[in-house]
Structure formats: C-alpha cells, structure tokens
Amino acid sequence: MSPENKQIIETSIRHILTAVGENPDRAGLKETPARVARMYEEIFSSLEKKSFDDGKVFDADKSVDDEIVTVKHVPFYSMCEHHLLPFFGTVSVGYVPQNGKIIGLSKIPRLIEYVAAKPSVQEEITSQIGKEMTKILAPQGVAVVITARHMCVEMRGIKKLNSQTTTSYYDGILKKDRDKKAEFLQEINR
Ligand SMILES: Nc1nc2c(ncn2[C@@H]2O[C@H](COP(=O)(O)OP(=O)(O)OP(=O)(O)O)[C@@H](O)[C@H]2O)c(=O)[nH]1
Numbered sequence: 001m002s003p004e005n006k007q008i009i010e011t012s013i014r015h016i017l018t019a020v021g022e023n024p025d026r027a028g029l030k031e032t033p034a035r036v037a038r039m040y041e042e043i044f045s046s047l048e049k050k051s052f053d054d055g056k057v058f059d060a061d062k063s064v065d066d067e068i069v070t071v072k073h074v075p076f077y078s079m080c081e082h083h084l085l086p087f088f089g090t091v092s093v094g095y096v097p098q099n100g101k102i103i104g105l106s107k108i109p110r111l112i113e114y115v116a117a118k119p120s121v122q123e124e125i126t127s128q129i130g131k132e133m134t135k136i137l138a139p140q141g142v143a144v145v146i147t148a149r150h151m152c153v154e155m156r157g158i159k160k161l162n163s164q165t166t167t168s169y170y171d172g173i174l175k176k177d178r179d180k181k182a183e184f185l186q187e188i189n190r
C-alpha cells in the first residue's frame with residue numbers, strides 16, 4: 001500500500017473516532033489510526049495482487065488420478081464486505097488429479113489466505129477457491145466446503161451467537177459422481 005493511501009486511512013480513522021464521540025488524541029488512541037492502516041494493509045493484501053502466483057504443481061505418477069486429495073479444516077479469516085466485520089472458520093478443499101498433476105500441499109492454505117484477504121462474502125470465496133484450483137491444476141474435479149461464523153450476525157443486528165454458515169462448491173467429477181462426492185464429505189466430516 002502506498003504511503004499516500006496509508007495516510008488516507010489514518011485520517012479517515014481519526015474522523016471516525018471523532019464522529020463516534022471519541023477523542024483521537026487521548027493516549028490510548030494516539031497510535032490507533034496508524035495501527036489500523038497497517039492492519040488493513042495486511043488483511044486486505046490481496047487487493048494489491050492481481051492474481052495468485054504461488055500454486056506450485058508437480059508431475060506425479062498417473063495412478064494419483066484415482067485418488068481424492070483432501071486438505072481439511074484449514075482455518076481462515078476474512079472481512080465481510082457489508083459491515084467490514086470479520087467472518088472466520090475453516091475451509092476444506094478436495095480434488096481429483098488429472099494427468100498426474102498435484103499441487104504442493106502448503107499451496108492450498110496459501111490460496112485460501114490469498115482469496116480471503118479482501119472484503120468479501122462467504123459464497124464468493126468458496127467458489128473463488130474452487131475456480132482457482134481448476135485454473136492451477138485442471139483437475140478431474142474439485143470440492144470446497146467452508147463453515148464460518150460471522151461477527152456481523154453475532155455481535156450486532158440479529159445477534160445470533162455461535163450460529164454457523166456452511167457453503168460448498170463442487171465441480172467436475174466431484175459434482176457428477178455421487179460416490180466420489182460422498183467419499184469427500186465422509187472424509188471432511190470424520
Ligand atoms: N449471503 C451472505 N450474506 C452476508 C455475508 N456476510 C454478511 N452478510 C449479510 O449481509 C446482509 C446485509 O443486509 P443489510 O440489510 O444491507 O444490512 P443490515 O441492515 O446491517 O442487516 P442486518 O445484519 O440484518 O442488521 C445481512 O443479512 C448480513 O447477514 C456473507 O458472507 N454472505
């Protein structure tokens with residue numbers, strides 16, 4: 001983020017603090033605008049990256065095409081685009097390789113972090129992760145299941161504490177083949 005844009009955030013946070021009735025110059029708040037600017041740079045970092053460029057792919061033996069690769073319950077944090085409050089939970093990603101192409105296992109959590117690091121809604125990050133997996137690997141099939149808690153639902157408004165939202169995206173063989181889909185779901189629910 002450019003120094004100019006960080007300065008804009010700092011000034012805006014000062015305005016917000018004043019508008020809600022706070023004194024932005026009191027000791028506890030003095031550093032807050034700069035802190036918030038640094039935080040936004042971090043949690044919205046993917047807005048400055050045009051695309052995900054860290055999906056290392058390996059060529060493995062073709063027999064891997066008979067497997068379902070599942071990386072499950074990866075924690076994530078994002079910010080809802082309606083209220084700029086956090087929503088967070090876990091993501092499980094499964095795919096069936098094609099032509100022996102497999103992705104480095106750490107790259108799936110990296111992809112999740114990339115997709116989540118911007119204002120968003122849960123449904124969109126679910127399908128974006130699935131579509132990125134397809135772009136990187138051209139697998140026979142992909143599945144993404146996200147379960148999350150939304151602070152905008154829990155701490156304000158309707159105030160439904162501990163409620164959870166689940167979203168899922170299926171493509172290819174994991175959409176069409178009931179047995180494969182059931183195997184994936186059994187694995188993530190085990
Ligand atoms: N579908 C979906 N909705 C979301 C997500 N995050 C927040 N929302 C919802 O976005 C909606 C925004 O509704 P509005 O009526 O414009 O805003 P609001 O007056 O603050 O709504 P309430 O939260 O009902 O008080 C709310 O129903 C939120 O629960 C998300 O990831 N997906």
Ligand SMILES: [Zn+2]
Pocket residue numbers: 080081082083084085150152153
């Ligand atoms: Zn919200």
